[in-house]
Structure formats: structure tokens, C-alpha cells
Amino acid sequence: GKGCPLLDGAWQNLGRRRWSHTERIGIMGGTFDPIHYGHLVAAEEARHRFGLACVMFVPCGQPPHKKPYAVTPAEHRYAMTLLATASNPHFVVSRLEIDRPGPSYSVDTVRLLRQQFPDAELFLITGADAVLEILTWKDSDELIGLCRFIAVTRPGYDLQQLERLPAHYLERIMPLAIPGVDISSTLIRERVRRGEPIRYLTPDAVCDYIAKHGLYRSEVTG
Numbered sequence: 001g002k003g004c005p006l007l008d009g010a011w012q013n014l015g016r017r018r019w020s021h022t023e024r025i026g027i028m029g030g031t032f033d034p035i036h037y038g039h040l041v042a043a044e045e046a047r048h049r050f051g052l053a054c055v056m057f058v059p060c061g062q063p064p065h066k067k068p069y070a071v072t073p074a075e076h077r078y079a080m081t082l083l084a085t086a087s088n089p090h091f092v093v094s095r096l097e098i099d100r101p102g103p104s105y106s107v108d109t110v111r112l113l114r115q116q117f118p119d120a121e122l123f124l125i126t127g128a129d130a131v132l133e134i135l136t137w138k139d140s141d142e143l144i145g146l147c148r149f150i151a152v153t154r155p156g157y158d159l160q161q162l163e164r165l166p167a168h169y170l171e172r173i174m175p176l177a178i179p180g181v182d183i184s185s186t187l188i189r190e191r192v193r194r195g196e197p198i199r200y201l202t203p204d205a206v207c208d209y210i211a212k213h214g215l216y217r218s219e220v221t222g
């Protein structure tokens, strides 16, 4: 049918089953510490504009560019990502990176998804800040060959700078202007630490989860 091919859970059994479809699948990677409306608007707008069948949110295990102790345990970040995306029938959350030991690299994840969805078109959704660093990512030349990128605008970052990238990158990166959401996970962590409200920056269920588990109250995280 026209539903999301990832929804029946088979996508978790990597290697056991091969999908044969030509749909477009979005991949929204991030630390999601915590997830917020910037991530959700980016994913939904990319889905709408590019006709994606669904968007798979992939919380990273160990972020390669951040110190491991500075990041909230993966199960909390995974739970918040589930809570925030549960109401959208086109959104799914993958444990792929959090169940894989060692640092999480996009290229490893996309390589696996490429194998599992050989006929799908894969789109990695990234904000302007992230995509401008693509040349520093592990095996970036291989990665750009495995999927296309949707580079969404983000307040404070200049997507025009993309022009500096080599041509074979540029032709695989689709810029997308989205409604500006000037929210970052860093901002939310700082606000919690200072005792300031975070309501309306991320879904209520995420606010409640943060309060319930006392996340982000100390200096250590972030």
C-alpha cells in the first residue's frame, strides 16, 4: 500500500529481509539530546517537499565529535525521540546506531540501509550547520555516493556556503528553505539547568520526560 514501508518493524531485522520498492526514504540523524521542534519541522518539511514515504529518525549511539560522558545515555535520547515522533504516521525511530557499539558514523548507517533498501532513494536530512561540515565526516566521498542530502536552513547558519563544496558533493545536496526554528538541544539543556521553561520548544511529552527523569539539571551533561 501507500503506507510507510518501515512501520511493520521488519526494518529492525537488518539483513534478514530485503525490501523491493522504489520509494524515497528520509534519514534524520542526530544526537537528539533532547529532540526539539527544529528537528521535527526539518523532517516534516523534507518529507512534504521531496515526497518521502517516511522519515527514519536515527539517534546516534556515541557521537564521534562529542565526548561520550557529555552525552545523555542513549536509552533516554531514544525514548524522547519516540515520544516526540509517535503521533506522526510517517515518522519511525531506529535503534540501529544506539545498538551498534563504538562511535556512530553516518556512512556505516547509510551503507546498511542501502543494503536493506536496494531500490529506495535515500535522503539524509541535515541542518545547514551539519552539512557544511560534511568533508570532515568519515568516508564522506563514499557517503555522498550512497545517498542524497537534503540540507535545511537553520537560523544562524548560511546555506550559501554550500557553494564551497566540490561539485560532486553539490550536485547531490538539495537545499531546502524551511520555517526558521531558532531552537537547539544546547539551548534546551541550558534552560533546564537554569530552571527556565522549555515548554513549546519541544513536545509536552518530552518536557514531561525530562522532568520525570531529572535530565539536564547538572553541569555534567552537555
Ligand code: ATP
Pocket: 029, 030, 031, 032, 033, 037, 038, 039, 042, 125, 126, 127, 128, 129, 130, 131, 152, 153, 154, 155, 181, 182, 183, 184, 185, 186, 187
Ligand atoms: P546540539 O545543540 O546538542 O548540537 P542540535 O539542536 O544541533 O543539538 P543535533 O542533534 O545536533 O541537534 O542535530 C541533528 C540534526 O538536526 C543536524 O543535522 C542539525 O543541523 C539539525 N537541526 C537541529 N536543530 C535544527 C533547527 N533548529 N533547524 C534546522 N535544523 C536543525
Ligand code: MG
Pocket: none
Ligand atoms: Mg548540533
